[in-house]
Amino acid sequence: MSERKIRVLVAKPGLDGHDRGAKVVARSLRDAGFEVIYTGIRQTPQMIAEAALQEDVDVVGLSILSGAHMTLCPKVVELLRAQGQENVVVLVGGIVPDDDIEKLRAAGITGIFGPGTSTQEIVDFIHNQVQVAA
Amino acid sequence: MAAITALAQRSETATALIDGVLHGNRLLLARTITQVENQTAQASDLLHALYPHSGRAHIIGVTGAPGTGKSTLVTALARCYRQAGMTVGIVAIDPTSPFTGGALLGDRVRMRALAGDAGVFMRSMATRGSLGGLSKTTGDVVTVLDAAGFDRILVETVGVGQAEVEIASTAHTTLVVEAPGLGDEVQAIKAGILEIADVLVINKADRPGVDATLRALQMMLQIEGESTRLVRHHGQLLRVESPAAAGAEEQRWQVTVMKTVAAESTGVEELRAQVERHREWLVASGEMAVREQLRIANTLENIIRAELNRRILSRMPDGRMNEMVDAIRRRETDPYRAAADLLHLL
Structure with a gap:
């Protein structure tokens, strides 16, 4: 009877309003059979962490184009860990300069997807990271 | 590694939950x-323990066509309740794709005004194949929020x-x-959704055409007219003349x-x-007890039906279903006869 679905929160932290990428990714994740909670633009790290908690998601996907990733993304990870969501996988999609990639990884962001990533790569990545309990 | 610990961490004991x-x-x-x-193995134990703590919240359903502004209305209503000092649980349902099993749950986009308020807890749910506007476990999730002590629970349908x-x-x-x-x-006078309204809301009332909509709905209410109450009859909601209300104008809703x-x-x-x-009328008129009865009977019946379904289908001999489908397609039998034959096998 048990029906386990992978739940993914897709959020756009920060102030840029370009959410087309986030919507395309959200749609692809839906088509991959995930339950996608889409929160929309201009989310603070606090709002994202709170939504991730209430929705008990397995994955948080952050879409960011503004260049503020080094402040916003580690903050989301920090808040998630602080509220007891140690195992939520955090991904970033958008424009991240090469120099920042290792720094983000060190801050606990497992997947970083730049322009040109196929949506299938993201889907495969999530399947690999989140083992579904029977 | 992360994934392995994920499994370990998630197995909190029922008692802890x-x-x-x-x-x-x-x-x-x-x-x-x-x-x-x-519906994990733990779920029935959890509900068993939490059920005695439920029954205190007032449950408010919000339904209507797509695009009428249900999420925005739920948000605004939740804020009013918060201003009145009450805590609010919200369950918002969006459809699951029948093809992929995935879902895009977008109600949070309209609910950002509730962010940061510890007196609100909002959960998105996908229908997961249910067609009645809710998901199979919505009622159970409401029970959990009720047991958690939220004063009002708003349920937004698809x-x-x-x-x-x-x-x-x-x-x-x-x-x-x-x-x-x-x-x-x-x-407005077709059967169905309008009949279940305790309150009809015309949202986006600053748009043109509001007067025509208002007239149409009021006309419908006049036609429906007399005092009625809900009873449950063979799985149907039935409105009957309420004897208590027949004489007393002030008793009618x-x-x-x-x-x-x-x-x-x-x-x-x-x-x-x-x-x-x-809510006050429900309590004063005794209708609350009727609705609780209805709600519980419905829940019980759904659980039994789901379990019977599961048991019957699990005992169906492998391959017999497909053989029957083929036979029906060749017009050698019909769906009713085939169903009777299959059930006879059990």
Whole structure:
């Protein structure tokens, strides 16, 4: 009877309003059979962490184009860990300069997807990271 | 590694989860809801322990066609309740794709005004194959939120058409949300969704056509007219003449049409007051007991039906179903005869 679905929160932290990428990714994740909670633009790290908690998601996907990733993304990870969501996988999609990639990884962001990533790569990545309990 | 610990961490004991729900731990509340929604092995133990603590919240259903502004109205209503000092649980349902099993749950986009408020807990759910406007476990999730002590629970259905009336057997007070320009008088007197309204709401009431919508709905109410009450009859909701109300005008519940512009919070406090009047009426008239009876009977029947389904299908001999489908397709038999034959095998 048990029906386990992978739940993914897709959020756009920060102030840029370009959410087309986030919507395309959200749609692809839906088509991959995930339950996608889409929160929309201009989310603070606090709002994202709170939504991730209430929705008990397995994955948080952050879409960011503004260049503020080094402040916003580690903050989301920090808040998630602080509220007891140690195992939520955090991904970033958008424009991240090469120099920042290792720094983000060190801050606990497992997947970083730049322009040109196929949506299938993201889907495969999530399947690999989140083992579904029977 | 991360994935392995994920499994270990998620296996909180039922006792820890129950304790968490009853003592305001939001993380454990969220995880309990996940267990209940996924109908895991633990779920029935959790519900068994939490059920005695439920029955205190007033459950408000919000339903209507897509695009009428249900999410925005739920948000505005929740804010009014918060201003009145009450805590609010929200369950918002969006459809699951019948093809991929995935879902895009977008109600949070409209609910950002509730962010950062510890007196609100909002959960998105996918229908996961249910067609009545809710998901199979919505009622159970409401029970969990109720046990967690939220004063009011708002349940937002998927955007519905004309016949998804399941919410009426889950909620104490049902709001049916319309918007100007969606249909004419004939739409308004069709059976189904309008019949389940305790309060009719015309949202987006700053749009053109609001007067025509108001007239159509009021006309429908006049036709429906006399005092009625809900009873359950062979799985149908049935409205019958209420004997208690027949003589006493003040005993009747008058379905009213209310205008709101939820995006600006216009009319929402009045709507909240009307919901509270309905709640008081339910208690004073004895209708609350009737609805609780209805709700529980419905829940029980659904659980039995689901379990019977599962048992019957699990005992169906492998391959017999497909053989029958082929035979029906060749017109050698028909679906009714085939079903009878298959059931006979058990």
